[in-house]
Amino acid sequence: MQNFWPSSGFIQLQRNARGWLLPTDDYLRLFLDRPELALLPESCHAEQALHAALRAAPARPVADAELQALQDEDARESYGLFLRFRDGLLAAGSLEAYYLGLFRSGSISIPPLFVDLLAQAILRNILDDAGDVYEVRAAEMLFRSQRISTQDGQVLTGDREVLDMLNETGGLGDFGRFLAEAQAPLRSIDMQVLTDENAPGYWQASGRHNFLLDLTHEISNDLSHGLVFTMTRARSGLKALARVLEKWVAHFLGVAVDIKPLQKINDEAWRWHVGLDVEATALLNDLYEGRDVEPERMQRLLSLFRLDFADPQEMRADVMGKPVYLGLMMSAGKVVKLKPQNLLLNLPLRQAL
Structure with missing residues (x-):
């Protein structure tokens, strides 16, 4: 087993x-050590006292007067958001219950960063016994924004934050930024496409998020007349992503589904679809309603998937046995921000779980 x-x-x-997953004091302490809450040399006495008290007892009640005593407005806001997150998590009893409850409520009261950190911990739990490095890398897409590169028919996804940092500093941090401002040459960006040969390097440095994942379909047809893709590569990142999404659904909803990257949507009885991101949701809605879609927008569709329930009896009666089509799409800026909660909220289940 790998400690990724x-x-x-x-x-x-x-x-x-x-x-x-059950929250613990040690888990909550990790948030207190994050840059948003970590003490600074200029932190006031009240902030130092509150930080120390929370480190000693992360679940302790915090009076409003303690927050208001913090001199720095940003610190007050950061601690307030952490306490809202902490209290909601402890009330829900588990990370999964809290995650589901947030999205079912229709009101997300915590920062997106906290949502992504929840998803990462949950996925780490789901994939704890995973031996497939492609699945683990694909799972990063569920909690970290990705940048897409397309060239000569190849589609690669890389961590947005890491790529932006490398583009800005050449991977040299503040010193690299200084060199860039001085227009000095920076070392070339070194990010490898994940393969069987370099997979050990991923396990050794999984926290760096510095491997690219190949999302290429073997051959893609012209999309101008419909949504058409060929079968994927044997070690395809799309297949790995499909396996992760299957496990995600099973873990939360207790429902077994089969997800496959799709060759094409050619279904006159198309009844249900779920976008895996904002862009794909809007595109699939337009196609389902028969609206015209610009070719440029169609070209930003990265993949389609077909989801089938292992037991059709678990589906709503009006769509029982019908496939659910999924879409994954990049923005005009070639960014993908996957929304895994869409699969938990929008599947046609027979009854709410």
């Missing part, structure tokens, strides 16, 4: 009988 994503907090968490 060491910063996820997985080892600080515990499982309940269902396999869901």
